[in-house]
Amino acid sequence: MKPSILRRAVLAGAIATSSMIGITVATPAHAQFGGIVYDPTNYAQNVLTAARSLQQINNQIQQIQNQATSLLNEARNLTSLPFSQLQQLQNQFQRTQQLLSEAQRIAYDVQSIDQAFSQRYRGTNLSGSDKSLVADARSRWEASVGAFEDALKVQAGVVGNLDGSRASLDRLVTASQSADGALQAAQAGNQLIALQSQQLADLTALVAAQGRAQSLDMAQRAAAQAQAREQLRRFLTPRTGYQPGNARMFRD
Known part of the structure; x- marks a missing residue:
């Protein structure tokens, strides 16, 4: 074989081998x-x-x-509070209101007050007899004493509500601090506000009762001063002296 032919054969074989190697690398392994x-x-x-x-x-x-x-x-x-103090607070408020409604003689009513003052205080009949003046003075005094008694009753009622208010406060504060959700906390807060409102109502009733007693006492003093001046005027007014007359000792 000639050398040129041999060289061409070796070269062709190398090219073929290189092509096979490239194909093997490019193809994924299986x-x-x-x-x-x-x-x-x-x-x-x-x-x-x-x-x-x-x-x-x-x-x-x-x-x-x-x-x-x-x-x-x-x-x-959304879980509701398992208890409510509203009924107890309403009962306390009703007890205080009942004490106010039991006011003696002159009640908490504008028409009643106007009528009583027109008859017993402003409209005192200073021209009446001594007996009528004494009766009017006694009526005013009794009204003042009754007002002070009413104020004491209201005070006793308010003090009596303190134990219930304290128990309600403890229970509501505990429920608020241990609330499971927002609704329970809100309901406990609302009942605490109701408790505060009830206490404010008791305080208002107490102030009203004391103010009523003081007002009637001052009115009674003013009327008594006017009556005292009239009685002093009558005492100092000269009167007709003693006039002798016939007296019969025995009946015929």
């Missing part, structure tokens, strides 16, 4: 195990897809847990 073809690229893609699916499932589970927690919180927030 393996056969008992007739099963193993593809690494496809396996990696499957693993990545399974991981993403698992992450999605975990996210859904977390969302469901968050929703369940939110529903539980809403349920607690």
Whole structure:
């Protein structure tokens, strides 16, 4: 064989070998195990897809847990307070109101007060007899004494409500601090406001009763001064002296 022909044959064989090696590198590796073809690229893609699916499932589970927690919180927030102090507060208020309604002689009524003052105080008949003046003075005195008695009764009623108010306060504060949700806390707060309103009502009633007693006492003193001046004027007014007359000692 000629050298030129030999060189061409070796060169052709090298080119063919190089082409086969390039094809082998570019083509993904495959393996056969008992007739099963193993593809690494496809396996990696499957693993990545399974991981993403698992992450999605975990996210859904977390969302469901968050929703369940939110529903539980809403349920607690909607839970009502298991007790109410409103009826007890209303009973205390009614007791105080009843004491005010039992006011003696001159009640807490504008028309009644105007009528009483027109008859016993402003409209005192200073031209009447001494007997009528004494009767009017006694009536005014009795009204003043009755007003002081009414004030004492209201004071006793307000003091009597303190124990109930203290018990209600303790119970409501405890319920507010241990409330399960927003609704229970709000209801406890509302009842605390109602308790404060009831105490303010007792204080208003007490001030009104004391003010009534003081006002009637001052009015009684003013009327007594006017009556005293009239009685002094009558005492100092000269009268007709003694006039002798016939007296009969025995009957015929």
